[in-house]
Amino acid sequence: MSEEILKAEGLRKTFPGVVALDGVDLGLRTGEVHVLLGENGAGKSTLIKVLSGACHPDAGRILMDGRPVHLRTAGDAQRLGISTIYQEFNLVPQLTVAENLALGRPPRRFGFVATGRMEQQARGLLERVGVDVHPRTPVAGLGIARMQMIEIAKALALDARVLIMDEPTAVLTTGEVARLFAIVRQLRDEGVAVVFITHHLEEIAEIGDRVTVLRDGRSVARVPADTSRDELVALMVGRPVGRQYPRRLPRRGKPLLEVSGLTRRGAFGDVSFEVRAGEVVGMAGLVGAGRTEVVRAVFGADRYDEGEVTVRGTRLPPGDVHAAMEAGLGLVPEDRKGQGLVPQAGVAENLGLVTMRDATRAGFVDRARLRSAAAKAAERLGIRMAGLDQEVRTLSGGNQQKVVIGKWLVADARVLILDEPTRGIDVGAKVEIYELVNELTAEGDAVLMVSSDLPEVLGMSDRILVMARGRLVGELRAAGATQDDVMALAVAEVEGSHAE
Known part of the structure; x- marks a missing residue:
């Protein structure tokens, strides 16, 4: 048994109206990957903020190498060798990759930044994480997956003894996840203690050694990483959870969404499909395949050059969200915080965002009407909150996602496009969202679901559309299809395009 490098004992942290941590214990050994598991709102984020010096516990203590330490700032934690990679990137978009990797500690020569040495160090770090990007590239021009790998490279530059990774695989492709796991194993072999937070239960046995489970702000179990999925889920949610993908057989009706020849030069071309009442159509593909670009154009958030979009028999004008x-x-x-919510506003206000215009008469908003509709939606969705006035930014990720979906329930949308609907949320909240999808389609609504999670696409779709390099390259019946079937379509088209 290796020694414990970092230990937390009886950590307690409260916020107004919320007990975030209630006597949490955690012990990290050198040379291990310790998975931190729990539903959204279980206390994981607060715990890693305490361990990284971003917030201070009300009670309890933290020990490093057996000695009590006081982490007043993130700098205190970094000086002790604790480095944290958060879900929300800590990058400066206007700076280059090399400048971000050396942020706060650039190499100097005669008092000036040694640009050549900084870029050389950046090349080494980028090569280590397998990112093919020039060190002088502005971070603002990178995609989300590459930004994630830049964050990992930045943590490696600090020579951390403890590395905390909060949902590092949420935006990565299968190949990028494999590369990340190789890096994590290398760090573990070098004696680094890694805290790994994930909602992908299949990753735990592959990368973890031990698991600490949090529930309602308490550490309820510490188990081996090869513990069965059903047992882990029961520990997380405090109750047995049924099938992970509870899709029920659809009763297909008439087409509610019809897309024909949709094209935007440089992004996607000649995309045609339909979604019928009562069905879930999944849209799969590699990162950069054009899925998000297509659904944003369908919704009118982005313009397109050619094609038609028809909803319930009405042809929509291009680029008209209101229509x-x-x-x-x-x-x-896809970006619920940046595009789906007003974080500083309350739950009721966010649930009423879409219908506020309809509830306005003579310049005055009928707040009672909006609040009543919001209360019904919150109850239907099981949103865990202190009240309708609680700021959305203080909710867990799963409850934030319920609010984003809920505003469309209030608006009585008949066709719902879900772009990465369960990214970064726990298994319990996922199943609740899947059951909601079943309810909507049972009522005759239609759902188009974009997801990078292939088991989710296969488990919750009736048909699957596969995209690659801006083209719709195939359609599969979900029943009987496999992940290999989906990937064969996507990868074959990518290879063929490169060969042209």
Whole structure:
């Protein structure tokens, strides 16, 4: 048994109206990957903020190498060798990759930044994480997956003894996850203690050694990483959870969404499909395949050059979000915090965002009407909150996603586009969202679901559209299809395009 490098004992942290941590214990050994598991709101984020010096516990203590330490700032934690990679990137978009990797500690020569040495160090770090990008590239021009790998490279530059990784695989492709796991194993072999937070239960046995489970702010179990999925889920949610993908057989009706020849030069071309009442159509593909670009164009958030979009028999004008909403189309965007919510506003206000215009008479908003509709939606969705006035930014990720979906329920959208609907949320909240999808389609609504999670696409779709390099390259019946079937379509088209 290796020694414990970092230990937390009886950590307690409260916020107004919320007990975030209630006597949490955690012990990290050198040379291990310790998975931190729990539902959204279980206390994981607060715990890693305490361990990284970003917030201070009300009670309890932290020991490093057996000695009590006081982490007043993130700098204190870094000086002790604790480095944290958060879900929300800590990068400066206007700076280059090399400048971000050396942020706060650039190499100097005669008092000036040694640009050549900084870029050389950046090349070594980028090569280590397998990112093919020039050190002088501005971070603002990178995609989300590359930004994630830049964050990992930045943590490696600090020579951390303890590395905390919060949902590092949420935005990565299968190949990028494999590369990340190779890096994590290398760090573990070098004696680094890694805290790994994930909602992908299949990753735990592959990368973890031990698991600490949090529930309602308490550490409820510490188990081996090869513990069965059903047992882990029961520990997380405090109750047995049924099938992970509870899709029920659809009763298909008439087409509610029809897309024909949709094209935007440089992004996607000649995309045609339909979604019928009562069905879930999944859209799969590699990162950069054009899925998000297509659904944003369908919704009117982005313009397109050619093609038609028809919702419930009404042809939509290009680039007109209001017309799309009037026709009964709703979009749950990939970036829920940046595009789907007003974080500082309350739950009721966010649930009423879409319908506020309809509830306005003579310049006055009928707040009672909006609040009543919001209360019904919150109850239907099981949103865990202190009240309708609680700021959305203080909710867990799963409850934030329920609010984003809920505003379309209030608006009575008949066709719902879900772009990465369960990214970064726990298994319990996922199943609740899947059951909601079943309810909507049972009522005759239609759902178009974009997801990078292939088991999710296969488990919750009736048909699967596969995209690659801006083209719709195939359609599969979900029943009987496999992950290999989906990837064969996507990869074959990518290879063929490169060969042209």
